[in-house]
Amino acid sequence: MQIKSAFDNIDSVIVSGGTHGNEANGVYLIEEWEKNCSFLKRDSFETDFFCSNPRAVDLNLRYTETDLNRCFLDKDLEDDSLLSYEELLAYKITNNLKKDYAGKTTLLLDMHTTTSNMGINIMCDDEAPNLLLAAMVKHKLPEVHVYCIKKSDRTDSCLRSLGTYGLGIEVGPVPQGVLRHDIVESMRKTVAAVLDIVHEINTGSADETLFSIEYFTHIAEVPYPDGPFGDAMIHKDLEDKDYEILRPGDNIFYGAECGNIQYEGKEEVHPVFINEAAYYEKGLAFSTVKKQYNEFKLIK
DSSP states (O other): OEEEEOOOOOOEEEEEEOSSTTOHHHHHHHHHHHHOOGGGOBTTBEEEEEESOHHHHHHTOSOSSSOGGGOOOHHHHTOTTOOSHHHHHHHHHHHHHHHHTTTOOEEEEEEEEOSSSOEEEEEEESSHHHHHHHHHHHHHSTTOEEEEEOSSHHHHTSGGGGSSEEEEEEEESOOTTOOOHHHHHHHHHHHHHHHHHHHHHHHTOSOOSOEEEEEEEEEEEEEOTTOTTSSOEEOTTTTTOTTSOBOTTOEEEEETTTEEEEOOOSSOBEEESTTOGGGGGGTEEEEEEEEEEEEEEEOO
């Protein structure tokens, strides 16, 4: 299957960090660019940036009342009964972006980190322009993983959905609230790759040759069998094995009482977000994805 897309000229790229306040590396870059933003400048579009949840950043918390990156559904933004700090903040961010970028074609690039051993990831929905943009990043940076989630309320609730086009950058492993030079540099070079690709698209210099990449599509989330901090934990055989092959019968959990627990799926999958600290509150141990291969092509 071929995935083809054209793009409207992108007028503005908006880079956000601190959507989760304890993901310090994206916040570091926002603060760096507040002092000198020459790194972000390209001739064919304007680049803006902002810290999306400053109160959570100040408190070094993922969020203060509710996850900001789940607050951007239209129906929630229109619901006057939703009055948490993050819900009101989502309303404010949405209105500000609509006012500041009215009539413009935008790309919103939201920076995140993970405690899981996932390397560099571009997160996107399965809309052809977003998936093609993500594929073009991988084509430029082969070490990147493209993680695609079917467009749904789940993807539309994310901050990145406010752009005409939207991508997430997710880099790990790094503990919550911890700065790491290698993580900052990985994030920086990925932002640069996205900006360069947008400039190439806008100026007509982007390669229009058909190319192929592997990418991963979301399948399911796997909960802990007895909740987080119960008897069962991630098995040592699975720990840090993000994007490796998980086969039926492979060990996924271990507990002093339950012993080894095996994966009961019917086919090989690839685990991601293994033992992600932020997902303990949801009782989620890891997610599964399927490897795909497709051809991609930029069209005018």
